[in-house]
Each structure stands twice: as structure tokens, then as C-alpha cells.
Amino acid sequence: xxxxxxxxxxxxxxxxxxxxxxxxxIQQGEYTAVIGPxxxxxxxxxxxxxxxxxxxxxxxxxxxxxxxxSSSIHQVRQKVGMIFQxxxxxxxxxxxxxxxxxxxxxxxxxxGEIQKRIYEAMxxxxxxxxxxxxxxxxxxxxxxxxxLAGILAMHPSYIILDEPTxxxxxDERQKVARLxxxxxxxxxxxxxxxxxxxxxxxxxxxIVMESGKIxxxxxxxxxxxxxxxxxxxxxxxxKITELMWQLKKAGIDVSTSILTVEDxxxxxxxxxxxxx
Amino acid sequence: xxxxxxxxxxxxxxxRLDPRVKIILLVILSIFIFRADLTVSAxxxxxxxxVIAVSRLGFLRVIKSLKPAAxxxxxLFLIHLFFTEGTPVFSFLPQYxxxxxxxxxxxxxxxxxxxxLVLSASVLTMTTRPSGLVSxxxxxxxxxxFTGISSHDTAMMISLALRFVPTLLEETQKIKEAQAARGxxxxxxxxxxxIKSAAALAMPLLVNSCRRVDELADAMEGRGYQRGPRTxxxxxxxxxxxxxxxxxxxxxxxxxxxxxxx
Ligand SMILES: Nc1ncnc2c1ncn2[C@@H]1O[C@H](COP(=O)(O)OP(=O)(O)O)[C@@H](O)[C@H]1O
Ligand SMILES: [Mg+2]
Numbered sequence: 001x002x003x004x005x006x007x008x009x010x011x012x013x014x015x016x017x018x019x020x021x022x023x024x025x026i027q028q029g030e031y032t033a034v035i036g037p038x039x040x041x042x043x044x045x046x047x048x049x050x051x052x053x054x055x056x057x058x059x060x061x062x063x064x065x066x067x068x069x070s071s072s073i074h075q076v077r078q079k080v081g082m083i084f085q086x087x088x089x090x091x092x093x094x095x096x097x098x099x100x101x102x103x104x105x106x107x108x109x110x111x112g113e114i115q116k117r118i119y120e121a122m123x124x125x126x127x128x129x130x131x132x133x134x135x136x137x138x139x140x141x142x143x144x145x146x147x148l149a150g151i152l153a154m155h156p157s158y159i160i161l162d163e164p165t166x167x168x169x170x171d172e173r174q175k176v177a178r179l180x181x182x183x184x185x186x187x188x189x190x191x192x193x194x195x196x197x198x199x200x201x202x203x204x205x206x207i208v209m210e211s212g213k214i215x216x217x218x219x220x221x222x223x224x225x226x227x228x229x230x231x232x233x234x235x236x237x238x239k240i241t242e243l244m245w246q247l248k249k250a251g252i253d254v255s256t257s258i259l260t261v262e263d264x265x266x267x268x269x270x271x272x273x274x275x276x
Numbered sequence: 277x278x279x280x281x282x283x284x285x286x287x288x289x290x291x292r293l294d295p296r297v298k299i300i301l302l303v304i305l306s307i308f309i310f311r312a313d314l315t316v317s318a319x320x321x322x323x324x325x326x327v328i329a330v331s332r333l334g335f336l337r338v339i340k341s342l343k344p345a346a347x348x349x350x351x352l353f354l355i356h357l358f359f360t361e362g363t364p365v366f367s368f369l370p371q372y373x374x375x376x377x378x379x380x381x382x383x384x385x386x387x388x389x390x391x392x393l394v395l396s397a398s399v400l401t402m403t404t405r406p407s408g409l410v411s412x413x414x415x416x417x418x419x420x421x422f423t424g425i426s427s428h429d430t431a432m433m434i435s436l437a438l439r440f441v442p443t444l445l446e447e448t449q450k451i452k453e454a455q456a457a458r459g460x461x462x463x464x465x466x467x468x469x470x471i472k473s474a475a476a477l478a479m480p481l482l483v484n485s486c487r488r489v490d491e492l493a494d495a496m497e498g499r500g501y502q503r504g505p506r507t508x509x510x511x512x513x514x515x516x517x518x519x520x521x522x523x524x525x526x527x528x529x530x531x532x533x534x535x536x537x538x
Contacts, residue, residue: 047494052497052498074500074502077497077498077499077500078500081498081499082494082495082498084491084494084495086491088488089488089491089492089495090495091439092435092436092439092492092496093407093435094405094406094407094438094439095405095406098407098509101508101509103500104507105506105507105509106499106500106501106502106506107500108506110507111507111509111511114509118509132285134442136442136446147495150499151499
């Protein structure tokens with residue numbers, strides 16, 4: 001479990017806090033999405049989860065380890081992997097396989113174990129065929145898969161993704177999103193920051209942030225059905241949810257916690273049938 | 277597209293030699309080359325012809341890899357050719373410009389040595405994967421760890437620098453194109469204009485690099501990077517081939533010492 005308690009953070013002593021009294025539990029196995037307008041503190045929040053930033057006040061614990069406990073920081077980094085937005089600036093090596101080997105090498109694993117892990121990880125991410133290639137020849141999406149493989153080789157319990165698909169082409173977005181769901185099924189906890197609502201309709205929980213605070217929190221159906229509140233902070237729910245919401249406003253009594261086209265069809269059909 | 281001495285994958289004995297051994301042999305050979313006369317240069321050249329054949333690099337490819345240095349080769353040759361005192365062989369403007377026998381000899385020898393040095397480096401990098409080279413350097417520097425120079429940190433630095441070369445080249449190209457699209461033209465105009473354009477190119481490159489470094493540092497730290505010892509996916513291991521190559525290298529050194537070559 002990742003647990004944040006009364007978490008405050010400021011980049012500058014004189015500025016106002018970027019995170020204001022965040023309290024949050026993320027359970028093992030959960031798929032959590034974090035959304036919110038630009039600059040609301042999403043990246044700042046998740047950087048606390050693997051010890052890239054430390055609370056100015058309050059605490060963050062990963063499986064009971066306080067991230068400020070410097071003797072266990074390597075354990076926190078092994079448990080919690082992090083993928084960033086820009087695929088280029090996460091690559092450290094001159095070949096794909098060696099980039100994947102970077103994390104395990106930092107864990108000081110023996111060469112045999114490193115090789116075993118990186119081949120498994122490259123297989124899972126679907127980039128085995130590029131093992132010997134220089135990473136700069138890969139596409140943006142493939143580079144993100146490479147970054148994921150590099151994290152997977154460390155055998156993490158949690159993977160945080162900070163807008164992993166925002167610089168990718170649509171078909172590549174899907175590939176990454178699909179891999180995330182696959183990893184989630186395997187039991188890895190996913191924390192996914194995104195601006196693309198369609199990627200996270202299957203999430204277990206959505207956390208909406210606004211100016212350093214948690215603004216809304218709950219399952220996607222519940223959060224997205226609060227269209228008025230979301231619009232106030234500049235977030236559009238998935239198109240299909242908004243359609244239901246507009247229908248309801250127009251006087252048709254449909255549920256607004258609908259996330260997929262299929263469910264929307266069923267819901268509308270049932271209403272139409274009862275009216276006839 | 278081939279950069280200078282880009283790694284060409286292969287499985288020849290030259291490829292399989294331990295990077296440490298190759299680096300040591302390169303150093304020994306370089307010392308020989310520095311002091312080479314025409315005979316030793318010819319012998320070294322013959323040696324490299326064999327090495328290139330054995331490692332199946334392709335002569336054409338190796339020669340191409342020397343191309344970026346061709347201007348320096350020519351410059352070196354001409355300097356010696358025209359500015360060495362001695363017996364004139366040929367003169368355009370008697371008393372002013374003349375080619376001497378000594379100049380010709382020096383020009384050939386010095387240029388040949390220089391070509392051989394660049395060739396050595398080229399063959400090394402073409403037959404050794406960059407990471408192998410980096411771990412080779414790391415292992416060779418380990419004895420210096422007690423001085424405070426960390427071999428692991430040095431290796432990490434070299435490897436990151438190498439990794440970012442293609443990225444920076446790509447970025448330079450992109451910025452150039454973006455500026456060209458807005459009407460800038462770096463390859464024409466006065467010297468002053470060219471310098472100004474180069475500065476306009478360097479600024480965004482520098483700014484981007486700073487942001488890059490910030491993000492890279494986060495990504496590395498996030499993956500558990502700490503300064504100091506770490507492990508690598510390939511462990512360097514000396515084989516019989518390596519011992520044989522080292523032995524030959526050392527015999528050469530001893531022979532050279534015995535004959536007061538050094
Ligand atoms: N390194 C930094 N130094 C100073 N201020 C920062 C830094 N990073 C982010 N901020 C500020 O903190 C706030 C939250 O940023 P961030 O966590 O990146 O938001 P988000 O990821 O939600 O877009 C923003 O106002 C941003 O300007
Ligand atoms: Mg962000």
C-alpha cells in the first residue's frame with residue numbers, strides 16, 4: 001500500500017504550497033488514475049511515491065517504509081517504478097537490452113539474473129526483436145514500451161506513469177494502454193496520470209486534483225457523472241458520459257454513470273422501450 | 277549512414293576479444309605508431325589489413341570511416357611537404373615554394389602515422405560494442421578508485437555522453453529546419469551573419485539540454501541509480517584468445533625494449 005498522510009509540498013520556501021494536505025491510500029492491485037488541469041500538482045504528487053521528492057510536511061509510506069528513510073530508499077525505488085512523459089529522456093544506454101539492464105544493474109543483481117530478467121521484460125513489453133538496436137531508432141511508442149520493460153525488469157509492485165501517452169500517435173497509445181491493463185491483471189498496481197479520459201474508463205478509481213488538493217475521488221462511473229463539477233475545473237468527461245448527461249438534462253431519465261458506447265446503447269434502449 | 281567507427285556487429289575473433297585487451301593492445305600499438313619509421317608503418321599497415329580481413333569489416337567501410345579526418349590528413353601532409361628544409365626536388369617559384377626530398381619523406385611518414393592512429397581507434401570501435409568499450413574502460417580504471425576517481429561514475433558519464441550524441445544531432449537538425457522554415461539560412465551570408473545564426477542554433481539546443489538533464493536525472497534516480505558500484509549484464513571474462521593476444525602484445529613490447537626501439 002502507498003499511503004500519503006497530511007502531505008504538503010513546496011518547491012520554494014517563499015511560494016505557496018503545490019500540494020496541500022493530501023491524504024491518500026493506494027491499495028495493492030488497484031488501477032488508479034490521476035487527472036486534473038495542468039499545473040495542479042499531479043507530477044509533484046507521484047514523485048513522492050518513489051522518493052524523487054520528499055514531503056515538506058506529513059509523510060509518504062510505501063508498504064510501511066517511510067520514503068524519507070534513506071537506508072531503505074533503494075527498496076522504495078525497486079518497489080515503485082516510474083515512467084515519464086518524454087520517451088527520449090528516460091533512455092540511458094546505447095542498446096535496448098542494456099537500457100533494460102540499467103535498473104537491475106542498480107540493484108546490483110548478478111549478470112545471469114540480469115539477463116534472465118531483461119529477456120522476460122522485453123518479451124512482456126513486446127520489444128525483444130529490438131534487443132540489440134540503438135534506442136534512438138525506435139518510435140515514441142516503442143521507447144515507452146522500452147521504458148516499461150526497464151521498470152518491469154526490476155520486478156516492481158507499483159508502476160507510476162506520468163502522462164505516458166501524451167506524446168504518442170493514437171495507435172501507439174493503444175499499445176501502451178493495452179500493456180498497462182495486461183500488467184494490472186498480473187497483479188501490478190498501476191497509477192496512471194493522463195489527460196485522455198478514454199484510457200482510464202476501466203480504472204478502479206479516479207482521483208481528480210485541483211490546485212494541490214484532491215477535488216473528487218471515486219470509481220470512474222461516479223466521478224465522470226459529475227460533469228458540472230468537472231467542467232468547472234476545465235475537465236471534459238468521456239464523450240459518451242457527457243452525452244448521457246446532456247440527455248438527462250434534456251429530460252430523458254438515463255443514468256449518467258455510463259462509460260462505454262455499449263452500456264449507453266443498452267441504457268437508452270431500455271428507456272425507449274419502457275416509454276413505448 | 278555510418279558515424280566514425282560505428283560498431284558493426286560480428287562474431288570474429290577480433291570482435292570476441294575482451295575490450296580491456298583491445299584497449300591495452302591499442303595503447304601498445306599507438307606507442308609503436310608514434311615512433312614508427314616507414315618500415316614499421318608498413319608492418320603496422322599489413323597487420324591492420326589482416327585484422328580488417330579477419331573481422332570482416334569490409335575495407336571500403338573502414339576507409340569510409342576515416343573520411344571525416346581526411347582534411348586533417350591532407351593538411352598534415354601539405355604542411356610537411358612545403359615547410360621542410362632540404363634538397364629541393366621540385367620548385368614552382370624558385371626560392372619561394374619548393375618541395376624537398378625531406379619534406380616528401382616527412383609528409384608521407386607523419387601522415388601515415390596519423391592515419392594509422394585514427395585507423396586503430398576506428399577498428400577498435402567498429403569491432404567493440406560501445407557498452408563493451410565502456411565496461412572495458414571501467415574495469416581498467418578500477419585500480420584508480422582509491423584516488424577518488426570512481427571508475428563506475430566515469431563509465432556512466434562516457435556512456436551517457438555517447439548515448440546522447442545521436443539525440444543531439446537529431447535535435448540540431450530539427451532546430452535548423454525550424455529556423456530555415458522561418459527564413460534563416462545558416463549556410464550563406466556574411467561571416468557575421470553565420471556566427472549569429474550559429475548562436476541562434478546553440479541557444480535552443482542548450483535550453484533543451486538543460487531540461488533534458490533534469491528529466492534524465494529523475495529517470496535515472498527513479499530506477500535506483502546511485503553513484504558508485506553497480507553490476508552489468510555482461511561480465512568481462514578473459515578467455516584463452518585474450519591471453520594469447522596479450523602475450524603477443526607483451527612480447528612485442530619486450531622485443532622493442534630489447535632493441536632499444538622505445
Ligand atoms: N521543478 C519545479 N520548480 C518549481 N516549481 C515547479 C517545479 N515543478 C513544478 N512546479 C510548479 O508546481 C506546480 C505543479 O506542477 P506539476 O506537479 O508539474 O503539475 P501537473 O503535473 O499536474 O501538471 C505548478 O505550478 C508548477 O509550476
Ligand atoms: Mg505533470
